[in-house]
Amino acid sequence: MSFKLPSTGLRAKELRPPSTQKESKPLPTANAEAIDFLRSLQPKQLELLLFSETLAMVSDTGEPLGELTVDVQKGQYRDDLSVSAFYLQVHAFSRSSLDNMRCGNSILGHITGEMETLEQHSQEFIKFLVLPMERKTKLVRVDNQLDVTRMVKEGEEVKTEVTSFPWNSTAGFLSEAANLVMLRVMAWRQMVPSNARFLALDTEGKLCYATYQALGFQTFQMGRQQAEVFIIEQTVHSEEGIPMSCQYYLLPDGHLAKRVQVGSPGCCIITKMPILREEDEIEPPPVFEKKPLEWEEDMQLLTRFLKRKEELRLSHASYLRHHPEASALISDFLLFLLLRQPADVITFAAEYFGPFSVHSLPTPALRSSHRPSPFRPQPLEGTFSQAFPEED
Incomplete structure (x- = not known):
């Protein structure tokens, strides 16, 4: 895993003053298909996606490496003006060991019902024996802009970069936390928005395009149980690096059955088939026909x-x-x-x-x-x- 930042870095506790990303060319924008899909989200549908799940991380040979947990719940968010609002809280974290080196990452995000990210904290680390590496990224909405703070620590050296994006330019932006909820939405609907082009952040913290592609259905076997999964591939198209793709095998209720990062030597897979959730069908109230009262026969x-x-x-x-x-x-x-x-x-x-x-x-x-x-x-x-x- 590599972390690329500008060659001019700062030592620990030395922050570069906030600055707006230099626009040598216009910032990418999400298309109408992506924005319309986000606007179609309904609160009742999102409430069906509030659950926690855990997957095992295994190597290509089936050796256990660690586990991945994803939890989506509903709560309240308090901003700087002390105004409370409802939001979705997404918490995902993983811990694994590869070649006797511990590594992991965590995400804690607060997003709205339209998948707007109010705040997100993410962390990645690899405990190399010689030069441990750690990367932290913070996204927070401040006034009318989205501030992105990235910190990379290599050994004792710390490099920090702060970038700001105008809030009106982030329409259709999906953070890592929002992406986890979006996958559950697509699994419930059993469809991916056609030709939709969303926005995301690449490994350098720059805005880029993100697309989703439906790869069809497949029968997933877990022990003696089997279920049909919907396969979705997400690709983050970095303008400077190579695209990064990840395939998600999703059960009909949004549970993640398998996750494969293209080019990675391992994957995440469930160890036990979950009880599939179904949407509650509201039955119409019973109608009692008015019958004549034949009291003389009673x-x-x-x-x-x-x-x-x-x-x-x-x-x-x-x-x-x-x-x-x-x-x-x-x-x-x-x-x-x-x-x-x-x-x-x-x-x-x-x-x-x-x-x-x-x-x-x-x-x-x-x-x-x-x-x-x-x-x-x-x-x-x-x-x-x-x-x-x-x-x-």
């Missing part, structure tokens, strides 16, 4: 009806026995109604029963031919109409 309802009917009949009969004047009053009214046979039965009934009201006024000796309606309030005592009633 013995319980019919018994209650007959019982209540008998209770009311006995109650009514008892009341009429204790109040015979009610039957006489109703009989007189019906007889009077049949004799007169008025056209307006309601008004006739109001006039008939009106004198029985406790609020009715006494009938004057000389009644007017223009009798007031029984539905209008009577004038108060002492009014002009009562003092001088009209003659018939």
Whole structure:
């Protein structure tokens, strides 16, 4: 593993002042297909990708070298303005031993639902016996720009470089943390955006193109279990070095079954088939049809009806026995109604029963031919109409 930086370096704790990358030529830009794919991401779909997985690192001969762990969770991010927002936290790390030399790398990134990187810290190291090497990279969004700080340590010598990119020029940029989530998204969708050209950082910390290519499906065997995997190849096209490609064998729910870096002597592979996650299907609420109530055929309802009917009949009969004047009053009214046979039965009934009201006024000796309606309030005592009633 080699780390290339400008020949003029700085000693430890000596930082080069932040500077914007010299633009001898325009910065690369992502195309519309890549940006549209990022905009199509839905929060509900991303919530299905929150899980942790561990793969074993093995050599070409099957010798165990170490392990790789990738964890994606949901949390909150607090920026310099103390404003909290939801984000995805991606943590990946690996430890291995090659030719009795320990090496490893780790990534901790905070990204938004549109795969924008708010902050990322990455570290790589190789414990050479003579000259140990370590590389650290920090990405952080500050105001309207993306600052990239790269530190390379060879033995006791430290070289540091700070580069800034305008934030509007990073549309479609995928950091290493965002790439791990994007692979799970493509596995769920079982497709790769056609002709999409994203942005990434090469090993020198410069913006370059990154592309994804679908290599088809393949049956993956793990012990007695087998599953169909979707193969995706990611290629980072460095403008100064050779392209770097990595192939990912993904299960339908986004779990990584195998990872092969082109040109590497080993690979990462799962040791146990995970339980595949499935998207929850929301069933529509049940619809209960309204059925007619045939209570006469229900013995319980019919018994209650007959019982209540008998209770009311006995109650009514008892009341009429204790109040015979009610039957006489109703009989007189019906007889009077049949004799007169008025056209307006309601008004006739109001006039008939009106004198029985406790609020009715006494009938004057000389009644007017223009009798007031029984539905209008009577004038108060002492009014002009009562003092001088009209003659018939």
